[in-house]
Amino acid sequence: MEIFQTSDSLLSIYRRAISLAISKDYAEQLSGKVDTVEHQDSEQENRRRELLDVEVQAQQEKIIADHGEAHFRQQIMGTFYNQVNSQINSDFDNKAHLYHSVLGIEDAAPTILEMLAKRATSINKIYPLAGSLSWLTNDLINLVNKPQYRKRADVQVTDGKLALSYIGLDNLKLVMPTFILKHWLPNSTAPYGLMKRKLWNDSLSVALAAKALASDKDMDTFSAFTTGMLSNIGQLAVTRCFLTTFHEMHTAELRKAYDDKDKRLHNVLVQIEASPDILLEQIIMRSAKLSADLIEQMHFERLQITEAVFDLAYAQSIDKMCPIAQLVAKAKAFVVFRSLAKDDLIDADETKALLSSVKLSPSEITLLKKSDIDHIKLNFS
Numbered sequence: 001m002e003i004f005q006t007s008d009s010l011l012s013i014y015r016r017a018i019s020l021a022i023s024k025d026y027a028e029q030l031s032g033k034v035d036t037v038e039h040q041d042s043e044q045e046n047r048r049r050e051l052l053d054v055e056v057q058a059q060q061e062k063i064i065a066d067h068g069e070a071h072f073r074q075q076i077m078g079t080f081y082n083q084v085n086s087q088i089n090s091d092f093d094n095k096a097h098l099y100h101s102v103l104g105i106e107d108a109a110p111t112i113l114e115m116l117a118k119r120a121t122s123i124n125k126i127y128p129l130a131g132s133l134s135w136l137t138n139d140l141i142n143l144v145n146k147p148q149y150r151k152r153a154d155v156q157v158t159d160g161k162l163a164l165s166y167i168g169l170d171n172l173k174l175v176m177p178t179f180i181l182k183h184w185l186p187n188s189t190a191p192y193g194l195m196k197r198k199l200w201n202d203s204l205s206v207a208l209a210a211k212a213l214a215s216d217k218d219m220d221t222f223s224a225f226t227t228g229m230l231s232n233i234g235q236l237a238v239t240r241c242f243l244t245t246f247h248e249m250h251t252a253e254l255r256k257a258y259d260d261k262d263k264r265l266h267n268v269l270v271q272i273e274a275s276p277d278i279l280l281e282q283i284i285m286r287s288a289k290l291s292a293d294l295i296e297q298m299h300f301e302r303l304q305i306t307e308a309v310f311d312l313a314y315a316q317s318i319d320k321m322c323p324i325a326q327l328v329a330k331a332k333a334f335v336v337f338r339s340l341a342k343d344d345l346i347d348a349d350e351t352k353a354l355l356s357s358v359k360l361s362p363s364e365i366t367l368l369k370k371s372d373i374d375h376i377k378l379n380f381s
Contacts, residue, residue, distance in 0.1 A: 001288045017336040021198045026276045076268045088245050108132050109180045110298035117303035127161045139179045171378045173222045177229040186240045203232045208373040209331035227305040228328045234290030238283050246274045288313040333358040334368050
C-alpha cells in the first residue's frame with residue numbers, strides 16, 4: 001500500500017508486518033529481536049580456538065579451503081536467486097497468466113459477487129454459477145452440515161441448491177467472498193509452514209474490521225467486507241508465483257547437477273532454500289498494485305470495489321481515498337498494529353504513527369478492539 005510507504009518509519013512497520021506473515025522467526029530477525037545465546041556460545045568457542053597454538057598450519061589451510069567453498073556457494077546461490085527473480089518478474093508482466101493460471105480464477109466466482117451486489121437477485125440466479133464450481137458447492141454443503149447450523153441432527157444436506165437456500169442471501173454476502181478467497185490461497189507455503197494460515201487470518205480480519213467500521217457509519221457493509229477480503233489478492237498471487245517458480249527451478253537445477261554428476265554443485269543446491277528476502281521485497285513492491293490489476297480484470301460494475309482497491313494501491317494519503325478505501329485502510333492499519341503488538345514488534349511511537357497515518361480515531365479503535373474480527377458469525381433463522 002502506497003500510504004504505508006510515504007515515510008521510512010511507516011515503511012519499516014509495514015515491512016515488519018509482511019515479514020511476520022512470512023514467519024515469526026524472520027520478523028524477529030529483521031527487527032533485531034533474536035536470542036543471542038547461540039551466537040554468544042559460538043563467539044566463545046571461536047575465542048577458545050584462537051588461543052590454541054597447535055596445528056596452526058592445518059587450521060590455516062582449512063580456513064583457506066572453507067573460504068573458497070563459501071565463495072563458490074555464494075556465487076551459485078547469487079546466480080540462482082537472480083534467475084528466480086528474473087523469471088518471476090517476467091511472470092508478473094503477464095497479468096492474464098497470473099489471473100487464470102497462477103490463481104486459477106474462474107469467471108463464475110467474481111460473477112457471483114457481482115450478483116450479490118444487485119438488489120434484484122435470488123438463489124435461483126446464483127445457483128447455476130455456484131453449481132459450476134464443484135469446490136464451492138462442496139464448501140457450501142459442508143457449511144450447512146456443521147452441527148451449529150443443522151436444523152436436525154439426523155438430516156444431512158447433499159444438494160447444492162438446498163444448501164444455498166438454507167444459507168440465504170444475507171449470509172451469502174459473508175460466505176461467498178470468504179470461500180472464494182480461501183480457494184485462491186496457495187496450496188502450500190512451504191518452507192514457511194504458517195504463512196498460508198497467516199495470509200488467511202489477516203485477510204479475514206481486515207474484511208471483518210472494514211465491515212464493522214462500515215456498519216458503524218451506515219455504509220455498504222458488503223462492499224466494505226468484500227474489498228477488505230479481496231484487497232490481499234495480490235499478496236496471494238505474489239506468494240503463489242514466487243514459491244511455485246522457486247520450487248520448479250530448484251528441482252530442475254538439482255536434476256541437471258545430478259545428471260551431470262556434478263557433486264559439488266549438487267551439494268550447494270541442496271542447501272538452497274526459498275529466500276524470504278526476495279519474497280518480502282516482491283510483496284512490498286508488487287502486491288497492492290497487483291491486487292488492483294487483478295480486481296480490474298473481474299469487471300465489477302454493481303459491486304463498488306475496483307476504485308477502492310486502486311486507491312489502496314496508489315493513494316498517498318487517506319484523504320485522497322474513496323470512502324470504502326478509507327475504511328479498508330483503517331482496517332489494515334489496525335490489523336497490522338494488532339499483529340505486531342501481539343509479538344511485541346511495535347512500540348508506542350510507531351503505533352501512534354501507524355494509526356495516525358489512516359486517521360483512525362479513538363472511537364474507531366475502541367470499536368475494533370471490542371469487535372470480533374477473527375470469526376464470521378452467520379445468522380440462521
